[in-house]
Amino acid sequence: MATTLHLRSESKPLEHRSALTPTTAKALLDAGYKVNVERSPERIFEDSEFEAVGATLVPEGSWVDAPADHIIVGLKELPEDKFALKHTHVQFAHCYKQQGGWQDVLSRFPQGGGTLLDLEFLTDDTGRRVAAFGYHAGYAGAALAVEAWAYQLTNPGSRMPKVSSYANQDLLLKDVRSALQSGSEKAGRQPRVLVIGALGRCGRGAVDLCRQAGIADENILKWDLPETKKGGPFEEIVESDIFVNCIYLSDPIPPFLNKESLSSPKRNLSVVCDVSCDTTNPHNPIPIYTENSTFVNPTLPVPGYENPPLSVISIDHLPSLLPREASEAFSQALLPSLLQLKERKTSRVWQQAEALFNEKVKTLPEGLRAAWEKVTGQAQGSDKKPNGEDRFDGIGMGAGCG
Template identity: 55%
Template sequence: MQHFWLRHEVKEGEGRSPLLPTHAAALIQKGHKVSVERSATRCVADALYEEAGAQLVETGSWVNAPKDAVILGLKELPESNDALVHNHIFFAHCFKGQGGSAELLNRFKSGGGTLWDLEFLTLDNGRRVAAFGRAAGIAGMAVGLLVWAYKQLDPLSVSPCPPLVERFQNYDELATYVKQFLDKAKEKSGKLPTVIVIGALGRCGGGSVDFAEKVGITPTKWDLDETKKGGPFPEILQHDIFVNCIYLMTKIPPFVTSEGIAGPGRVLSVIADVSCDTSNPNNPIPVYNQTTTFLKPTLRATQGDNPLDVIAIDHLPSLVPAESSKEFDDALIEHLLAYPNTPVWTRAKDLFHQKTKEVLG
């Protein structure tokens, strides 16, 4: 039997959970032990875990958890150089050359711990067992539309979007919120935005397209067929909003360039980079170099009469934390119940050792 330890998320604005109380109960019913760190930011109350049979423990106490505990989380660990002695399950973002990859992998190597990266838990056909892609696409489109609307309502503002502090119970509630801003923007500007989605046939892109249509926008949908010739693509510059939803695995020509966005005739004023490969050396949107946050949603890539603003929030589904968590956790739980004795877990563990060897030798 396993001891799963759900840690508190330290990332600002992160309210999702990879384990909801119903799923904790399922693990406990199968004889596993579940410890849950207290969290004031998680999308469900601590008491619901306790009611499900889990043991509540102090925030951040995973570092002193029994060595056989499996530490379960979503986003990055607290910054530290300490060796990692536990087995961890979370989105580590360290297998594709991202910034900080070597340092994190060295912490595992030094402590003898193992990483099962949630991004690389895959079925035999290569499809991920659980993903936030659809939720990310929905939230990315929502924020992109909000930023565009704010820019119509206050075109002289140097900060085109106020802090996004509100969280939504479900996607319908989010759509209602966005629609009211689009209506106000249309009343002032006389139009709705033109939108292009790249990666439109995937889970992420599909969510983005669906949300746009829900609020009355019919986006241009591009996928592999439209991008196979290689960028940059001047067509992107002729839309008001560009939503990037691709899953980047290898280097590809850039979709847009700094030279292109500085040229005459550009319509584009908002990029919502849902893929958010900011620290990836192969980032196909090399017009910015840092992530944004819910408290500061945009950064300005160009000034002038039509300034271009980029959204690069790397945990967009946290805008709708409860519903996105349920979608993800419903898919993950059957694999947690079988941890670590299936090909899903074996492949992920082998990949961890392969990447550690490649990066650290």
């Protein structure tokens, strides 16, 4: 019997990306999979594009009642709810690093006998993520940061208005270049941009945007592990105009900036774009904000800072600014792994993902994991890590956010 993949419609507001594209859906169909695609009013790809390659269109939200052996494929978190999850889900869940509400999210899987195969932790033989939105996250984050810097200069006292997804990268660049020109004219100079995690995918995206927008290379500070190993806070951050954070965080590190460093008389910093978005992580190295911004309200003002004012961009789905390019790149990179889903019990990448899920379930309070222990026969007590999990200890530069 053919393995069935069920692409769910994303429920996050203004999320236009897709884990599958018409191109990758066709490749899966050609490989013998059955692909069900939920109709979606928000997805960047039209329903008809999937239908044209042979996928079966199904109602939005129908994954809930799909047969238990169907594999549910998505991107962002499921809608907040309490019912137990019976399926295998392939998605970004953001519940493995003790983010806010992680127990509520993770416990739904063992309660229903379901499994989470988290896209954030799929790695190849070298420990590198098989697919990530990092590049486009960094690219989009830097774009909004430059626009915010310019907007604050040309519209003092006003918050940056809402932004929308772009049909393609060229249209985004046109707007960023225009903003950069107006901001530079007002400031009498170009901004100095500091990117931490510059050698990773996310950081490369941020640096590429700055260069393509027209910022001189000497105004782009490209930092990675050698520059940050001494530990923050860093005066170079507050003396720059724009700071773009592109690290992957899993262990505590000293903050990159804090109230003391921001009080420096040499502060030029007016925009922080936290692409990594560890908003609810207790070890967030940018401890100056506590909530996510959105495409509707892209910037969060940081109280107590004027001349210049200080704003944070903390949008947790930045690649949706360029949903078509981001989806195509991500889905193509993920495709070799998706093609192994029918043998996921013997495929290394999926075995590793399930082993990590099992380890994380063991960290739940006993009452929340009881059903899972009954089904699997596993019990708490093993602290052995699945292959590859240790590759995520410490800081991995440039992962970006899902």
